[in-house]
Amino acid sequence: MAIANKNIIFVAGLGGIGLDTSREIVKSGPKNLVILDRIENPAAIAELKAINPKVTVTFYPYDVTVPLAETKKLLTTVFAQLKTVDLLINGAGILDDHQIERTIAVNFTGLVNTTTAILEFWDKRKGGPGGVIANICSVTGFNAIYQVPVYSASKAAVVSFTSSLAKLAAITGVTAYSINPGITKTTLVHKFNSWLDVEPRVAELLDEHPTQTTLQCAQNFVKAIEANQNGAIWKLDLGRLDPVNWTKHWDSGI
Secondary structure, three states: OOOOOOEEEEEOOOOHHHHHHHHHHHHOOOOEEEEEEOOOOHHHHHHHHHHOOOOEEEEEEOOOOOOHHHHHHHHHHHHHHHOOOOEEEEOOOOOOOOOHHHHHHHHHHHHHHHHHHHHHHHOHHHOOOOEEEEEEOOHHHOOOOOOOHHHHHHHHHHHHHHHHHHHOHHHHOEEEEEEEEOOEOOHHHOOOOOHHHOOOOHHHHHHOOOOEOHHHHHHHHHHHHHHOOOOOEEEEEOOEEEEOOOOOOOOOOO
């Protein structure tokens, strides 16, 4: 999908990978970039506007853990502004296995609710035009960091959910693919807690592995958006963009 002249909603578009990806998206010339994030960052929004003044960049405060009804209300406001939306990027995530409930709420439940909410506007069974969803997951979704099993499991859930969305495209008109970064130099991995403190040095040990920059990840993210491959499981690691064959999908025959 060419980004030029498209309307894009980016959940958590001001985070580490998120902000660099927002920069790369704006360079590609969408018509509108609507950023939904928990904490406002006026300086970052001003920077994005300055990168390409032809792009309308808008910010709305949004915590993905709010009830589904609140998400639907916010998206009603966004759709009233844009009329149409071409791409939703779900990017919210936390890494802290001490916060079990919040990890699941942010990394999985919030993503599912945001997706469910936008289907109200996109689902072709309701007269919608369809759309595209890019879910930011993690390589831990198919290659767990066992010291953070809650985080890894939440990401595996998103990979599975996204694969199901892709297979439902013929019914809903909504296609989907997952973006799975490897270890990336962000504040997310500088310090975090393992489950039950099974490895107190987990962040330090992770830092010893080869990493990529957020810019490298963002540039490959844009390539994945442009490829627009329904059902793709993209691995973004060490500056590379590679497809992953995670598992053989079972056809239920329903």
